[in-house]
Amino acid sequence: MLKEAIYHRAGNNYAYAYDEKTLHIRLRTKKGDADSxxxxxxxxxxxxxxxWQTARASMTLSGTDEYFDYYFIAIQPPYRRLRYGFELKSGEETLIYTEKGFYEEAPFDDTAYYFCFPFLNAIDxxxxxxxxxxxxWYQIFPERFANGDxxxxxxxxxxxxxEEPKPNNFFGGDxxxxxDHIDHLKKLGVTGIYFTPIFEAKSNHKYDTIDYLEIDPQFGDKETFKKLVKVCHENGIKVMLDAVFNHSGYYFEPFQDxxxxxxxxxxxNxxxxxxxxxxxxxxxxxxxxxxxxxMPKLNTENPEVREYLLKVARYWVEEFDIDGWRLDVANEVDHSFWRExxxxxKSVKPEAYILGEIWHDSISWLQGDQFDAVMNYPFTNAALDFVAKESIDAKVFAEKMTSVLHMYPENVNEAAFNLLGSHDTKRVLTFCEENKDKMKxxxxxxxxFKGTPCIYYGDEIGMTGGNDPGCRKCMEWDESKQDLDLFGHIQSLLSLRKEHKVLANEGEMKFISAVGQxxxxxxxxxxxxxxxxxxxxEKETEISVEIPEGYIHLFGSSFEGSLPAYGFSLYQKK
Structure with a gap:
């Protein structure tokens, strides 16, 4: 076995407390190297x-990516303390892997050889x-969703x-x-709205904040916003606002001063x-x-700036009962500020959701002391490459998704913010060259997929558009111009996800076959x-998989050994 490929560390995504009793432990090996x-x-x-009293427990192969296999075990130490190592077997070869290195036989004269999880503290x-x-979630760009006033x-x-959207035109969305259109969201099956910025700003996108404590008058006043939050909550819909604490706008009064x-x-300063x-x-x-x-960068190390921004963070939760913050350019703000x-x-609303916009490996923000989740762009990019662009095959997609799922602890994956498009990218249907079957x-x-999914406004009715500003068209409210078949497809999937929790976050995800597309x-x-x-x-394809006995058809085409171009089939175990 290739020792250089074997890896574990006693923390982060390799060893962590899943709940107050359970530890999750992972090990990485070279792909195909170990038998057990x-x-x-x-x-x-x-x-x-x-x-020293020890035991052995078999680990399961939890996934395979381009280069590595990943093994997993959930364990409940009776006294919440654990020293541990790994026994790897391949044919006649046996390796013992510990924090101190490799051995042919497990050393038991001292626990110091072994990896250590000192104590499972509930607060951690x-x-x-x-x-x-x-x-x-449903992302709304307020200027372009609907003009009600x-x-x-x-x-x-x-x-x-x-007219077509431009960087500097306005249509009066509010x-x-x-x-007025909350019924549309409820009918679709949406249970959360993510609003791009609503604070006073000069642009139509509002990422250039002038005043963090005032609503932009083009959207309405504070009373209307309170009413909006109340209506959302009455309809089972959470509300998340977008905050730009990395930088202010040019017309922010301190910068003007x-x-x-x-x-x-x-x-x-x-x-x-x-x-x-x-x-x-x-x-x-x-x-x-x-x-x-x-967009001048704010000095979040300055105590006055910190106190101002923390006041903003508390204010919108205390006064308007919002349910979460999405944090723009979160990776360029210091960790100390995010901890505060x-x-x-959380002191105002312990169940508030804190979401960071980060496009790369984000483990240092996901230790439980800063963010609840980040935007899952690795999923976005791989899904678009596989289906929309057809630039990777199913095997590469499965490997990329395995890497994504092993980047973070399981309880982090369950809160990951999954998306296909947003105000920063081409519309999904445009990525698909207007092939609706690909979009489905x-x-x-x-x-x-694991995580919490987000639909960008209008994608559910087949809206198109290129990169910004093309992706920021006015929402189409003429039903005769809406793709109601696509709406029904997404509505059905959301209904299935709600009915079968295994499709959301209660189930393991295992790739069984990935051949061609x-x-x-x-x-x-x-x-x-x-x-x-x-x-x-793009062609009908035979797929070598047997439907297990006891499984019944749930959704999509009936599967009889092959599927049509862009076809799909779901079967449920009864």
Missing amino acids: VSLIHGDPYDWTKEG VFRAPSWVKDTV KSNDPEGARPWAS FQGVI VLRNQENSIYK WFHLREFPIQTEPRPNYDTFAFEKS FRTAV LLFLLMLT SLVYERSTDEDSVLIILNAG
């Missing part, structure tokens, strides 16, 4: 005259809000959908428009200013988001199991 892996384990203080268990794993339209607002007073400004006088061209001489001069942010928000497959993948996987618990078979290819 067992956990050697014992309480570090459990000694008798015969020596990663806990996302319990409601999140059953939530289906023309009296608050911004100056120069165009008639609804009268809170009343959302209230800096521009006026330069080094004499009382706010000069609120930002990362490299020199005076401040210059915006050719590149700003102050830190910004990217090199965008209108979590404490502040993408939603099947997302709505049978055909994929077979199973979501299962001890009590329930659903087999998902799909063909992401």
